[in-house]
Amino acid sequence: MFDRMMNLTRHVSLRQLQVFEAIARLKSFTKAADELYLTQPTVSTQIKRLTDVIGLPLFEQIGRQVHLTDTGRELETAVKDVFGVLDRFEMKVADIKGLKQGYLRLCVITTAKYFAPEVLGRFCQRYAGVDVSLKVTNRDSVIERLIGNKDDLYILGQNPDRDIDLVTRPFAPNPLYVIANRDHPLARERQIPLERLAEEYFIMREPGSGIRDYVLKTFNEAGLRPRVRMELGSNEAIKHAIYGQLGISILSLHTLIQETAHSQLTILDVQGFPLERQWSVAYAKGKELSVVANAFLTFLDEESAQLRKQLDKTYSRLSRRRENGGGSVI
DSSP, rough: HHHHHHHHHHHHHHHHHHHHHHHHHTTOHHHHHHHHHHOOHHHHHHHHHHHHOOOOEEEETTTEEEEEOOOHHHHHHHHHHHHHHHHHOOOOHHHEEHHHHHHEEEEOOOOOOOOGHHHHHHHHHTTEEEEEEEEEOHHHHHHHHTTTTTTTEEEEESSOOOOOEEEEEEEEEEEEEEEEETSSSSGGGGGGHHHTTTEEEEEEEEETTTTHHHHHHHHHHTTTOOEEEEEEHHHHHHHHHHHTTTEEEEEEEEGGGTTTTTSSSEEBBTOOOOOOOEEEEETTOOOOOOOHHHHHHHHHHHHHHHHHHHHHHHHHHSSOTTSSSSSBBB
């Protein structure tokens, strides 16, 4: 047994274990390669070397699905323990150094990319010795990373619908508005019923998006179904489709912060809108936060007022109406 343990410590690298953990969590060699910024042949090579050292297969592939073998499940448990020890050591070192040095890993849902880099920039200006990483992805991927404890903190637009034990702290509003081209006929209407809105072509985010699920839930609760014309993978693509008058959409007001006074977009006056949501910062219950992570939580509370001001200005630019009830005058 001792000789076998020595063989593992000599011939198994942390990189191989990292690759293994990603495949086990994502159940895909391709997704693991994307997450780790590696080529798929590199991922396959790392797993082959790890399998050769252990002497038993770690994965089996049934159709397109990757499954852990019994040996793979045992290794998964061991790897989580190893990475947990290393994470705790890293946090202890950061605590000893204080805020003169440190590292913050932040993962946010796609819509948060419109404010998260600026918030991180101001945080780094205050704490010049802190390095940060920012991962931007859709809601489902954020949850997968949270379950895998891949980051320090996570910014979400709504709590996960899965049974996950989390600590969440709301820090800023995240209102959802109906957005259209300013030349759209509904731009001249007030207090538009949701039933009327359901007659229009909608442009939606892809499956896995939190806003998509929330919008569909809103329509379902009213006994309605939106007429989905197309599904797009980013808010920027949706905005460009609205520029081209391909339909309307429901977006977070944060996605419109960069729109100028000459924007082709406008906010429609729809009954029951905005849909009020909150941005929350989350982490797994029981997770030991570093000094840097705790400092960022405090900093987010301070940033709340600034984010509210940005939203107020954006709404003012995109919702002005002509006195005669006509379209937007932005």
